[in-house]
Amino acid sequence: xYHVRLKGRVRSRCYPGKREGEIADFQADSAxxxxxxANHAERECAKVLDFYGVPWExxxxxxxxxxxxxxxxxxxxxxxFFLPEQNLYLEITVMKQxxxxxxxxxxxxxxxxxxxxxxxxxxxxxxxxxxQRYRLDLAS
Numbered sequence: 001x002y003h004v005r006l007k008g009r010v011r012s013r014c015y016p017g018k019r020e021g022e023i024a025d026f027q028a029d030s031a032x033x034x035x036x037x038a039n040h041a042e043r044e045c046a047k048v049l050d051f052y053g054v055p056w057e058x059x060x061x062x063x064x065x066x067x068x069x070x071x072x073x074x075x076x077x078x079x080x081f082f083l084p085e086q087n088l089y090l091e092i093t094v095m096k097q098x099x100x101x102x103x104x105x106x107x108x109x110x111x112x113x114x115x116x117x118x119x120x121x122x123x124x125x126x127x128x129x130x131x132q133r134y135r136l137d138l139a140s
Contacts, residue, residue, distance in 0.1 A: 035059075041094045041127050042080055048130065049081070057082040061089075063117070065109040077106045079119055089119040094127055 035058040037043045042058075049056045060082050066075040079089035093103055100123065107121055122130075 039094060042092050045092055055084055063110055063114060065106060065113060077110050087118060091119060091121045092127060094124045
């Protein structure tokens with residue numbers, strides 16, 4: 001089994017285009033707490049998934065990429081979202097393109113070690129296009 005950590009399924013009930021100041025209503029089924037998104041872009045992407053009724057989980061799995069000689073985890077990767085109906089992981093990055101080299105390297109390692117795992121990386125430019133299309137608030 002390739003999962004190091006498994007969190008409860010996360011579904012939310014929020015829609016793109018909420019007015020400024022409104023708090024998104026995300027609810028973790030098992031913990032009954034909202035997910036703690038790493039950045040605002042992840043929160044806004046979750047809103048789009050919710051709007052279209054796409055079930056998702058937030059950071060449910062961590063994949064071991066490298067272990068040291070004692071078997072301890074030396075490097076791991078935790079994709080941002082898992083879409084169970086599509087059996088697809090999504091990784092959202094809002095870093096400048098020139099700074100994504102490390103993330104791309106981790107994705108290559110993941111694909112080599114776990115060829116059955118499907119992951120789609122969304123770069124800053126992809127998120128900006130989504131923001132324009134769905135009028136998302138990505139300030140911050």
